[in-house]
Amino acid sequence: MRYRLLLFALCAASLGGTPALAFKSIEGCDIVAFASASSPVPIAPERWQAYREAIEALLGDSSHDARALALALAQAEQNLLAPDKGSPAYQGYLADSCQLIVKLNGDAVEAKLDQIEASLPASSMAALRQVIDAARRQMDNLDRSARFRSNQDRTLALAAYNCFVAGLIAGLLPPEIQASLTLADFGDTVSCKDAGRTG
Amino acid sequence: MNRREFLMSSACACLATATANINPLLSQAASAAVPALPGRRCGTPPPTPAAKIQANRVITALRTHRMNFRGTTTVPIRFHIIQDGAAGKLTDRQLKSQVAMLNTIYKPSGVQFKTIDVAEVQNPAWFRHEYGTDQETEMKTALGKDTEGCLNIYTCEPGGGLLGYATFPWWLAETPQLDGVVLHHASLPNSPTPWEQQPWPFDLGMTAVHEIGHWCGLYHTFQGGCEAPGDDITDTPFEEGPAAGCPIDQPSTCPGETRFIPVENYMDYSDDACMKHFTPQQVQRVKDMVGYYRFKLSPQTSRSSLLEQIRQSIE
Numbered sequence: 001m002r003y004r005l006l007l008f009a010l011c012a013a014s015l016g017g018t019p020a021l022a023f024k025s026i027e028g029c030d031i032v033a034f035a036s037a038s039s040p041v042p043i044a045p046e047r048w049q050a051y052r053e054a055i056e057a058l059l060g061d062s063s064h065d066a067r068a069l070a071l072a073l074a075q076a077e078q079n080l081l082a083p084d085k086g087s088p089a090y091q092g093y094l095a096d097s098c099q100l101i102v103k104l105n106g107d108a109v110e111a112k113l114d115q116i117e118a119s120l121p122a123s124s125m126a127a128l129r130q131v132i133d134a135a136r137r138q139m140d141n142l143d144r145s146a147r148f149r150s151n152q153d154r155t156l157a158l159a160a161y162n163c164f165v166a167g168l169i170a171g172l173l174p175p176e177i178q179a180s181l182t183l184a185d186f187g188d189t190v191s192c193k194d195a196g197r198t199g
Numbered sequence: 200m201n202r203r204e205f206l207m208s209s210a211c212a213c214l215a216t217a218t219a220n221i222n223p224l225l226s227q228a229a230s231a232a233v234p235a236l237p238g239r240r241c242g243t244p245p246p247t248p249a250a251k252i253q254a255n256r257v258i259t260a261l262r263t264h265r266m267n268f269r270g271t272t273t274v275p276i277r278f279h280i281i282q283d284g285a286a287g288k289l290t291d292r293q294l295k296s297q298v299a300m301l302n303t304i305y306k307p308s309g310v311q312f313k314t315i316d317v318a319e320v321q322n323p324a325w326f327r328h329e330y331g332t333d334q335e336t337e338m339k340t341a342l343g344k345d346t347e348g349c350l351n352i353y354t355c356e357p358g359g360g361l362l363g364y365a366t367f368p369w370w371l372a373e374t375p376q377l378d379g380v381v382l383h384h385a386s387l388p389n390s391p392t393p394w395e396q397q398p399w400p401f402d403l404g405m406t407a408v409h410e411i412g413h414w415c416g417l418y419h420t421f422q423g424g425c426e427a428p429g430d431d432i433t434d435t436p437f438e439e440g441p442a443a444g445c446p447i448d449q450p451s452t453c454p455g456e457t458r459f460i461p462v463e464n465y466m467d468y469s470d471d472a473c474m475k476h477f478t479p480q481q482v483q484r485v486k487d488m489v490g491y492y493r494f495k496l497s498p499q500t501s502r503s504s505l506l507e508q509i510r511q512s513i514e
Contacts, residue, residue, distance in 0.1 A: 012206050067333075078513060144413070145366065145410075148360050148361060148441075149362055150360065151468070152360075153360025154360070
């Protein structure tokens with residue numbers, strides 16, 4: 001019942017503010033950066049715990065297809081960061097040290113999923129893999145078939161998928177692993193400035 | 200196999216048999232580039248290649264059976280002009296110039312285009328839709344018609360910095376409702392008013408040429424970067440990433456690649472004014488992919504039994 005209420009709250013939130021897009025969340029990269037011990041934007045442990053519970057609740061609800069699940073997960077990522085979005089620390093991070101993932105390392109993703117596997121029910125783990133797989137396929141399909149106005153637009157578009165995946169995984173890793181996590185652990189990175197991220 | 204090894208093996212194959220068909224080599228290279236899936240758990244396989252390898256198998260089978268698609272394939276086009284008020288409106292002259300340009304450029308590949316329907320649709324959500332969203336699906340499901348027998352082109356203002364996107368021919372069987380090409384309305388030629396975003400070097404109609412290239416089975420020239428098999432085409436150079444602007448006569452940054460960056464190729468990302476050609480192998484691939492996957496458009500019904508035989512041997 002508690003999970004149903006949480007799910008309802010997440011879905012309701014997604015109808016409010018900035019709409020989340022299935023499989024895409026540029027803020028996922030910020031989550032990875034803020035999870036580290038040297039985070040420029042400290043996030044209280046109870047908020048991390050709530051984020052983790054929200055993800056677990058969504059993954060454990062079998063009533064969603066992959067796209068709907070991804071939409072709710074992307075919203076959960078944005079909800080975690082919402083209280084800090086306008087803070088000077090967050091804005092300073094975006095202006096100075098912000099990074100994005102331009103290319104996911106498949107082996108690194110797989111290794112992190114292995115670290116998560118023991119702590120999730122099998123059905124949730126299967127749902128997680130399904131969402132990550134779908135996100136990567138959609139990104140790959142877009143990259144193969146689209147024409148962008150600039151390389152910067154392309155980088156930013158692809159990073160939104162990679163960051164969604166990284167932010168999701170980061171939320172499910174044990175705290176001691178989270179603390180030492182960097183974006184480079186997930187693949188190749190680029191500065192937000194070079195990618196043209198403005199917010 | 201890295202890119203240098205691939206080039207070496209290609210060169211050796213060419214020396215051994217000057218007229219050798221290297222598609223089997225490409226297939227082999229493609230297979231080598233993809234980690235073996237058996238034994239790997241479900242979940243996060245590298246997000247690609249089954250379809251790519253399948254397309255290579257198709258080409259190999261077509262050559263083995265000496266199947267060549269001849270004659271002209273006429274593709275009926277249905278234009279769906281999505282608008283938000285006056286935004287997105289296109290003139291008849293723009294549509295006619297775009298189709299005339301397509302017919303000139305695709306003539307060597309035996310593909311010609313003919314407009315059979317133009318429909319204007321007011322829908323702000325579809326007009327500014329993002330790739331892969333419910334809005335895309337809703338738009339295509341509501342408007343798309345006869346995707347096996349024609350090309351549905353949706354003009355709008357897609358989000359995320361996109362000029363356009365397309366579906367590949369090998370997706371048609373699985374998701375026919377999504378088949379077609381989406382174009383930014385300001386990418387069509389002969390606009391009566393300049394696009395609000397300046398500079399805008401994408402208003403000569405090359406986005407349609409590029410996206411229809413995908414719809415006919417072509418990849419970007421920079422597909423796969425410096426790694427074999429790249430774009431599955433051997434007469435385009437390996438290219439590390441997309442070109443921007445029009446940097447003519449720039450050497451490729453890929454190690455061992457001696458050719459220039461293919462900025463004049465329609466399947467790169469250069470400015471419209473820079474784009475000038477397809478390579479002979481790209482032209483051949485368009486013939487093969489359209490003939491095989493979009494067979495309902497093909498005039499070669501007389502050889503359909505051979506095509507069916509090839510299809511069975513592959514699938």
